[in-house]
Amino acid sequence: MEIRLPIFTHNYVLLCVSAVFVYASVFGVSAIDVYTPTEVLVENGTTATLSCSFKSREVISSLASVVWSFLPEGETGQPTSFFYYSGGKPFQGSLPQFKSRVEWAGDMNKKDVSIRVIQMQFKDNGTFSCDVKNPPDISGQVSIIKVRVVMKEALPQTSMAVIVGGVIGAVIGIIIIAVVTYLIIRRQEPSHEYEGCTSLESVSSQNTRVGKKAESSNDNSRCSSPSAPVQGPVIYAQLDHSGSKNSFHKMEPVVYADIRKN
Known part of the structure; x- marks a missing residue:
């Protein structure tokens, strides 16, 4: 996986990566599980939240890191990193397509490493990858999301007929319950006939x-x-x-x- 980072963060990243591998070599390596939705539909020009979570048997430490990468639709090869989180801080990658458009939306303590991408565009169609490391849990599969940016008309919409039918059904159900309750109460009332x-x-x-x-x-x-x-x-x-x-x-x-x- 290719990682492109700003020059001023290069030394910091090298330090973090070195610390991860040193920690893993000393304390051993174990697996980590990463989860994302399979596919996401996004309306053109809106903000999309790309969800990602993980499961680790180790306590979340300051060495935990997250890398988000992107591979355009129709292309093959290795995805390019455009955002990462390390040492409790988010950092923008060097990919011009996502410059100043990505925000951290997760909580590492809750094992949530989601991000938000502002003003999604058609060129953002492709595969987004989420990779998490929590030493000594550094071995695991990268989870990917297939993102499709479409016009509003192409998004799944709830039919008005379905909504109206649901409302009518709810009203009829309430009426039936009320009638049955009234009949039960009437039947349980004591008789007042005079003998x-x-x-x-x-x-x-x-x-x-x-x-x-x-x-x-x-x-x-x-x-x-x-x-x-x-x-x-x-x-x-x-x-x-x-x-x-x-x-x-x-x-x-x-x-x-x-x-x-x-």
Whole structure:
């Protein structure tokens, strides 16, 4: 892999690389895993975030480093480095195509080494490579991203019909849930039906006293309303109006049970 760096950082890079290999030779070498998405679609003229993360069995140290490289679409050979991160600081590469257009967007402590590329252009179509070293984890495969810069119309867009259908489906679902809940609550409510009275025997004792069986038109009847007032038995006396002075005859009282309903 070809690395092109500004002259003023050359000595610093050599020092870091030397330190990495010395550390690896002393403490041994182990593998490191690097992960990136397979393909990214980017709208022309927008900022793209190129995600990259890694997994290391070692504690992240100040010797950890990241190198981003680029190989234009249709070309073969080794990619050219255009950005790197080392010693806790980001550095721009010497590739003119990405000069002042790349920003560090990662967090080494979270094993995130992503970058942002400003104002993506059609000439940025190609393969971007992410390479991470965390001594003694320096052995591992470089992860690559296939980047395609396209016009806005070519980006996948959610159909308006799908959105409307989703909203309608959600509303119908809410209505069904509300109706079912209401029916369940109604079914669990206690019944308030009034049973009423079943029989009327309040005049039996008076019938026994006067020797005549009481007459009741609503005996063994049921009351239909809990608020209907119930009138007690009414006693009527029958008189003899034949005209004689001693014509008053004691008549046997007749007892009626008057039950009224509303």
